[in-house]
Amino acid sequence: MPEKFDVIYHEFVDESYEPQETDLIAVFRVTPREGISIYDAAGRVAAESSVGTWTTLSVKPSFFEKLKAKAYRMHDLGDGSWLVWVAYPLGLFEEGSIPNLASSVLGNIFGMKALDGLRVEDIVFPREYIRWFPGPQHGIEGVRRILGVDKRPILATVPKPKLGYTPEEYGKVAYEILVGGIDLVKDDENFAGQSFCRFEARLREVMKAIDRAEKETGERKGYLANVTATIKEMEKRIKLVADYGNKFIMVDFLTAGWAALQHARELAEEYGLAIHGHRAFHAAFTRNPRHGVSMFVVAKLGRLAGLDHLHIGTPGVGKMDAKTAEVLDNARVLREPVFKPREGDLFHLEQDWAGLKPVLPVASGGLHPGNLQPVIEKLGTDVLLQVGGGVLGHPDGPRAGAAAVRQAIDAILEGVPLEEYAREHRELARALEKWGRVHPV
Numbered sequence: 159m160p161e162k163f164d165v166i167y168h169e170f171v172d173e174s175y176e177p178q179e180t181d182l183i184a185v186f187r188v189t190p191r192e193g194i195s196i197y198d199a200a201g202r203v204a205a206e207s208s209v210g211t212w213t214t215l216s217v218k219p220s221f222f223e224k225l226k227a228k229a230y231r232m233h234d235l236g237d238g239s240w241l242v243w244v245a246y247p248l249g250l251f252e253e254g255s256i257p258n259l260a261s262s263v264l265g266n267i268f269g270m271k272a273l274d275g276l277r278v279e280d281i282v283f284p285r286e287y288i289r290w291f292p293g294p295q296h297g298i299e300g301v302r303r304i305l306g307v308d309k310r311p312i313l314a315t316v317p318k319p320k321l322g323y324t325p326e327e328y329g330k331v332a333y334e335i336l337v338g339g340i341d342l343v344k345d346d347e348n349f350a351g352q353s354f355c356r357f358e359a360r361l362r363e364v365m366k367a368i369d370r371a372e373k374e375t376g377e378r379k380g381y382l383a384n385v386t387a388t389i390k391e392m393e394k395r396i397k398l399v400a401d402y403g404n405k406f407i408m409v410d411f412l413t414a415g416w417a418a419l420q421h422a423r424e425l426a427e428e429y430g431l432a433i434h435g436h437r438a439f440h441a442a443f444t445r446n447p448r449h450g451v452s453m454f455v456v457a458k459l460g461r462l463a464g465l466d467h468l469h470i471g472t473p474g475v476g477k478m479d480a481k482t483a484e485v486l487d488n489a490r491v492l493r494e495p496v497f498k499p500r501e502g503d504l505f506h507l508e509q510d511w512a513g514l515k516p517v518l519p520v521a522s523g524g525l526h527p528g529n530l531q532p533v534i535e536k537l538g539t540d541v542l543l544q545v546g547g548g549v550l551g552h553p554d555g556p557r558a559g560a561a562a563v564r565q566a567i568d569a570i571l572e573g574v575p576l577e578e579y580a581r582e583h584r585e586l587a588r589a590l591e592k593w594g595r596v597h598p599v
């Protein structure tokens with residue numbers, strides 16, 4: 159025990175504590191402010207995120223001891239920051255509520271003056287906690303069944319530009335994309351029910367496009383319809399999607415909130431819909447390695463809440479900032495029944511998903527036919543590849559763009575070099591002419 163130790167937080171640090179099987183464990187990266195010891199900092203984190211506050215109190219409720227979090231391990235990263243493991247007793251949390259969990263473990267602690275930085279790297283859910291949540295309704299196999307796509311990556315396209323199409327224009331573009339060979343049309347994150355393209359009118363047109371494209375191609379098609387809105391409006395939109403016979407909804411769950419996602423999951427169960435999770439807003443708190451919440455934690459919460467697909471970034475290529483190792487960890491924690499950290503990885507712990515179905519990882523952001531290969535090589539084929547600009551930017555239009563993506567996938571899966579395949583596939587050749595193998599910045 160160090161000499162200088164603030165007695166208020168003393169109760170919340172216990173290096174001899176052995177975590178119980180029912181404890182929820184959080185791994186924090188803590189950067190204490192100058193003059194604050196790591197013991198003090200760790201104690202403050204455990205206190206403020208469980209049953210403590212900034213001072214000693216003259217009252218002690220009967221459940222205080224039972225609900226107290228304990229910082230039980232600290233590891234010096236050698237750069238002024240530490241990894242701190244905190245165990246939370248299960249009774250601290252309300253059953254089945256991600257907002258409640260977030261208000262504790264992802265709550266006030268980020269703003270404490272005693273810390274220069276705080277990042278939640280991992281949260282490990284005990285089996286008892288997982289049992290309170292549904293997880294994905296369809297999972298990877300279920301989504302493959304809906305679309306009748308066995309092994310290859312599932313393909314989606316966001317019509318670009320993001321906004322501006324009338325419902326009729328959008329329907330026409332959707333048809334071109336689908337008939338060209340893409341499985342799913344996806345709304346962009348900020349495309350909701352604006353005055354120039356109301357939600358139901360757009361849905362009607364896309365469903366017509368799906369109908370036509372299915373008849374002409376003999377393939378099944380779908381629409382990742384963005385239902386993100388205020389709760390009542392979202393409820394209406396989810397019902398509309400089901401009434402029109404589509405099997406998917408898209409929820410921008412970080413802007414709508416965890417409660418909105420959990421509500422959408424309940425409705426999705428009722429209507430049999432699969433949920434596509436878009437993560438707009440995540441980079442506001444996932445990008446700084448010293449402060450915020452890791453995308454890994456967001457992915458775990460998404461699986462718990464019951465997303466069927468989730469955007470995780472693109473490994474090594476694409477327009478969004480991402481570290482390959484992190485993207486791969488995100489994919490593994492979504493797909494594997496038991497996540498095991500890579501050798502030497504201190505930031506994560508093992509997670510047994512207690513039978514929750516796997517989530518289909520989505521790679522998106524700056525993809526085009528010329529840079530899909532490294533994504534598939536790294537992430538495998540159990541993946542949803544979203545190509546927006548890389549389809550709509552094709553010099554010969556969206557149908558050719560969609561065909562070029564499909565041809566690139568065929569070539570990659572058959573092990574034929576793209577340039578060679580392009581000799582007999584004009585759409586792919588034209589795409590490679592425009593984008594080559596370059597990656598957008």
Ligand SMILES: O=C(O)[C@H](O)COP(=O)(O)O
Nearest residue numbers: 316522523524545546547
């Ligand atoms: O919502 C998305 O996934 C993005 O709009 C991706 O678009 P892009 O493929 O043009 O980068």
Ligand SMILES: [Mg+2]
Nearest residue numbers: 316346347348
């Ligand atoms: Mg987008």
